[in-house]
Amino acid sequence: MWTKIALFILKFRLYLILALGLITAFMAFQIRNLEMSYDFAKVVPSSDPDLQYFEDFKKLFGEDGNVMVIGVQDSAVYEYENFIRFRYLNDELKRLDGINNVLSLPGLVRLERDQEARKFATVPVFDPLPETQTELDSMLQVALDEKFYEGQLINMENGATIMLVSIDKTILNSENREQVVNDILQASEAFEAVTGIELHYAGLPFVRSVMMGKVKKELNLFLILSLCVTAVIMWLFFRSWNAVVFPLIVIGVMVVWVMGTLALFGFKITLLTGLIPPIIVVIGIPNCVYLLNKYHQEYIRHNNKIRALSRMVHKIGLVTLITNCTTAIGFIVLTFTDIIILREFGIVAGLNILFTFIVSIILIPAIFSYLPPPSNKQLKHLDFKIIGRMLHGLDLLVHRHKYAIFGATFVLVAVSLIGVYKIEAVSYIVDDIPEKSKIKTDLAFFEDNFSGVMPLELVVDTGKKKGIMQLPTLRKVEQLENFLAAQPDIAAPISLVDFVKAARQAFYNNNPAFYVLPI
Numbered sequence: 001m002w003t004k005i006a007l008f009i010l011k012f013r014l015y016l017i018l019a020l021g022l023i024t025a026f027m028a029f030q031i032r033n034l035e036m037s038y039d040f041a042k043v044v045p046s047s048d049p050d051l052q053y054f055e056d057f058k059k060l061f062g063e064d065g066n067v068m069v070i071g072v073q074d075s076a077v078y079e080y081e082n083f084i085r086f087r088y089l090n091d092e093l094k095r096l097d098g099i100n101n102v103l104s105l106p107g108l109v110r111l112e113r114d115q116e117a118r119k120f121a122t123v124p125v126f127d128p129l130p131e132t133q134t135e136l137d138s139m140l141q142v143a144l145d146e147k148f149y150e151g152q153l154i155n156m157e158n159g160a161t162i163m164l165v166s167i168d169k170t171i172l173n174s175e176n177r178e179q180v181v182n183d184i185l186q187a188s189e190a191f192e193a194v195t196g197i198e199l200h201y202a203g204l205p206f207v208r209s210v211m212m213g214k215v216k217k218e219l220n221l222f223l224i225l226s227l228c229v230t231a232v233i234m235w236l237f238f239r240s241w242n243a244v245v246f247p248l249i250v251i252g253v254m255v256v257w258v259m260g261t262l263a264l265f266g267f268k269i270t271l272l273t274g275l276i277p278p279i280i281v282v283i284g285i286p287n288c289v290y291l292l293n294k295y296h297q298e299y300i301r302h303n304n305k306i307r308a309l310s311r312m313v314h315k316i317g318l319v320t321l322i323t324n325c326t327t328a329i330g331f332i333v334l335t336f337t338d339i340i341i342l343r344e345f346g347i348v349a350g351l352n353i354l355f356t357f358i359v360s361i362i363l364i365p366a367i368f369s370y371l372p373p374p375s376n377k378q379l380k381h382l383d384f385k386i387i388g389r390m391l392h393g394l395d396l397l398v399h400r401h402k403y404a405i406f407g408a409t410f411v412l413v414a415v416s417l418i419g420v421y422k423i424e425a426v427s428y429i430v431d432d433i434p435e436k437s438k439i440k441t442d443l444a445f446f447e448d449n450f451s452g453v454m455p456l457e458l459v460v461d462t463g464k465k466k467g468i469m470q471l472p473t474l475r476k477v478e479q480l481e482n483f484l485a486a487q488p489d490i491a492a493p494i495s496l497v498d499f500v501k502a503a504r505q506a507f508y509n510n511n512p513a514f515y516v517l518p519i
Contacts, residue, residue: 006313006365010306013366020359024253027260034259036212037268045338057459066100066167068181068203069453070188071446073160078140080133082195087129089191090163096187098171098180104163105153110146111506120506147515148502151450151485151492160449167205181209200442202453210439219274226281227251234285238292240378246367247288250360254280257359258352265347272345276352283327283353287320287360295368296379305373309365317361324357451491460495468496474517 009016045051076082087106094102108125125143130136144154154161171180188199227248234244255277262273294316298308331353334346398405446453460477462468468477478497485492501515508514 002314002317003310005317005361006310009313009362009365010309010369013369016362017366020253020362024256027257030260030263031256032263034263035268036216037270045340047338057457061457061459066169066172066205068165068167068184068201068205069446070104070163070165070184071160071200071202071442071449072162072197073155073158073200073445073449074197075159076195076197077161078136078159080130080136082197083136084129085191085195087126089187092187093163093165093184096180096183098168098176099184100166100168102163102165103153105143105161108143108146108149108153110142110148110510111502112510113507120503142510145510145512146502147505147512148498152494155449158449162446162450162453165203172205172208177205177209178213181206200445201439202442202446204454207439215271215274216269219277222275223255223277223281226278230281230285234289237289238378239380240374242368242371243292243378246364247285247292249367250288250356250363251281251284253359253363254284254352254356257355258348261348261352265344267344267348270341270344272341273348276345276349279349280352280356283324284356284360287324287356288364290316290320291360291364292368293382295365296374296382299374300379300382303373306369309369313361313365320357320361324353328353451489456490458493471518474500478517 072086077086083106086104090102090104090107093099106126109122110125111120112123114121125146126139130139143149144156150156153164165184167177167180171177185201188201191197192199231244231248234247235241238244258276258280262269267273291312295308295312298311298315299305302308328350331346332350334342335350337343337346443452458480460468460480462470462473467473474497477495481493481495481497484490497517500517504518505511505515
């Protein structure tokens with residue numbers, strides 16, 4: 001059978017090359033629809049009850065995973081000129097495309113009692129803007145008297161404050177996310193340059209954007225480095241540009257196919273699927289090495305190029321098919337998992353490993369049939385004495401010291417099993433980022449000053465309509481709030497209780513002493 005396959009490839013080589021070229025062009029055309037995934041890894045199946053509850057929660061209450069946080073701890077921000085610039089930063093961010101709202105100290109609003117209309121109205125604290133430092137100090141005191149914001153926007157102990165930037169959710173799940181985040185950073189950096197005040201950044205939109213940007217760059221770098229290292233090794237081994245360039249062309253074709261496959265299935269580039277191109281390099285290059293090495297071995301026997309290519313396919317075709325199939329099956333097994341990112345990874349990796357076999361078994365004999373036969377210089381690797389001595393040494397080691405090998409293997413397996421039991425599962429959002437990176441230092445700033453910024457949402461269900469409006473229920477919720485606020489890793493919570501307190505304070509002319517539940 002393999003003899004017939006070899007003859008078919010060599011007979012219709014031009015048509016096969018053109019067919020692969022058309023498929024590659026089609027895959028390249030599909031890449032235009034490919035997108036990066038800006039969501040965190042989907043490691044929970046959609047049928048999971050907790051995930052379904054969370055999705056229902058988001059539909060009912062929304063989510064605050066679209067908020068980017070900007071923090072500052074510098075007394076200079078309360079100086080008149082710097083505070084005015086901080087207000088301008090607030091207004092500038094509001095005008096950016098994709099920004100829903102900005103909440104910060106300069107844009108603070110408070111409730112005031114409208115006696116005539118018998119209702120509460122929201123009034124900006126810093127409107128009109130102060131004209132002197134004295135006016136600013138007076139307005140700051142008014143803002144500090146708003147207990148609703150205490151521990152939320154302002155740290156009363158050291159004066160640290162934050163700016164909350166709400167980003168449109170449709171922007172967050174598109175490639176425009178990076179542009180919006182970059183626009184926010186650009187405006188913030190301009191403020192830093194003028195005032196000399198350092199700003200800190202956090203929030204899920206910022207962390208996701210930065211992490212995916214780093215992932216994109218490092219995946220591209222990893223692919224380029226793997227190709228370069230492979231090319232150097234193949235040159236040192238074969239001493240022929242043909243044996244370097246054309247296997248890399250095979251890999252280039254397969255990288256296009258990988259990206260096209262992702263687009264055809266509607267998958268996005270994630271941390272896992274982004275690793276498939278380097279995996280294709282690892283698998284595709286050995287295919288080409290096996291084929292070329294056999295081609296050279298056959299040619300040196302009879303100096304007949306076509307016969308050597310035919311025997312190359314006949315002798316190595318089955319070997320590469322088995323190795324590629326077993327590897328592909330190992331990845332395809334991942335499609336049976338409920339973890340979405342693993343399933344997508346398994347589908348694309350498994351299929352393209354099989355495609356790698358097809359492309360290499362066609363292109364290598366087809367291309368080299370058009371090239372001149374290998375020269376004596378290109379065949380020298382078949383008599384590489386260093387490699388020969390190493391293989392001979394391994395052969396003697398296996399046959400003369402097999403019991404020692406079994407013993408060493410047993411010890412290594414035992415040590416490995418001990419290591420397996422020491423593995424710990426972690427769920428840190430930024431565990432892949434170096435400790436000294438600005439993301440982690442900024443997160444530490446928010447943890448120190450505001451007990452972090454990552455959302456934690458609780459649902460209080462009284463089981464009856466408007467049950468939360470009962471004063472005894474509000475008192476119980478307040479007890480829960482006090483308990484949560486006492487935890488060192490949790491910031492002061494916000495609930496309906498706080499709005500009731502804020503309304504009561506506003507009713508009594510914003511006297512901070514009345515920021516309590518009704519008696």
